[in-house]
Amino acid sequence: MMKGRVLRVILPLLAVGGFAYAVFFTLVLAKREPPQSRPLAMPAESRFSATISASGLIEASSRNIEIGSFLSGVVHEVPVTEGDRVKAGDRLFVLDRRAAEADLLVASRELATAEARVQEGVIALADQEDQLRRAERLKPGVVVSEDRLIRLRFAEQAARAVLEAARAEADAARARRAAAAVTLDQLTVRAPIDGRVLKVNVRPGAFVAAGANVEPPLLLGDDHVLHVRVQVDENDIWRLRPGATAEAVVRGNREIRFPLAFVRVEPYVTPKRSLTGDTSERVDTRILEVIYSFDPAGLPVFIGQQVDAFIATDITSAGPPP
DSSP, X not given: OHHHHHHHXXXXXXXXXXXXXXXXXXXXXXXXXXXXOOOSSOOOOOOSSSEEEEEEEEXXXXXXXXXXXXXXXXXXXXXXXXXOEEOTTOEEEEEOOHHHHHHHHHHHHHHHHHHHHHHHHHHHHHHHHHHHHHHHHSOBTTTBOHHHHHHHHHHHHHHHHXXXXXXXXXXXXXXXXXXXXXXXXXXXXXXXXXXXXXXEOOOTTOEEOSSOOSSOSEEEEOOSSEEEEEEEEGGGGGGOOTTOOEEEEETTOTTOEEEEEEEEEEEEEEEOOOOOOOTTOXXXXXXXXXXXXXXXXXXXOOTTOEEEEEEEOOOOSSSOOO
């Protein structure tokens, strides 16, 4: 009985409270503007009054060299790791050398045999020449017969031909040995320039195919001076002036800026392939690539990093460039 009375009191109160909250939500809370989301980092701004804005990609001054392999094979050794500095000619990775070493050994034995035959031919020719000289000093038809003299001359010519054949075979064996040595040397991939190892994609036991690879076995570049490959939109190309003042801004911190020095323009307009992820970005546009350099000392930048680039220009009209 008591429980029923309590419910008769509480239920109307709950109904009144729910109605009051609905009115409050409709008149007050629903009309409030949602709080604006703040970006994680403020976008970079140009300090030039007139500017070309573009995205840039940091790369090695030697460009990022995709190291390949002359031959296919299983990796035996990788003596370098990411970040190592190497000199031109230093080993980067080595393929299995056993078959090539065996081929070189066989070619060396064949060369030794061919050179021995050359020596044998030299001795045989010298003997025939000596016999012919002795016979020619004698009086033909009296001490030595004409037939004997002719046969000695033929024997000398035959010995000379055998020697020439032996020398040709030795040259061929020498060429085969040189080819085997080249093949053995090609199994050791060496650095083409002084630089830093940027990325190692192979490990001992992995198979490397000769020719182009989707992922290069190793990436190398000279990072003493870095380059920025700036992609200028085709709509801004007419305003570009080589040598104009330019600077780059690190993405994520617009306070970190550094000047860019003009290097060159790659004079071929190409389709845009490197996308920034901006929802308003056009994928059907074409770009002109402009190369700038900068000193990376003290800057928190790395090869492969994107930056915002700004190129100063005093051209504000839509007319043709002077």
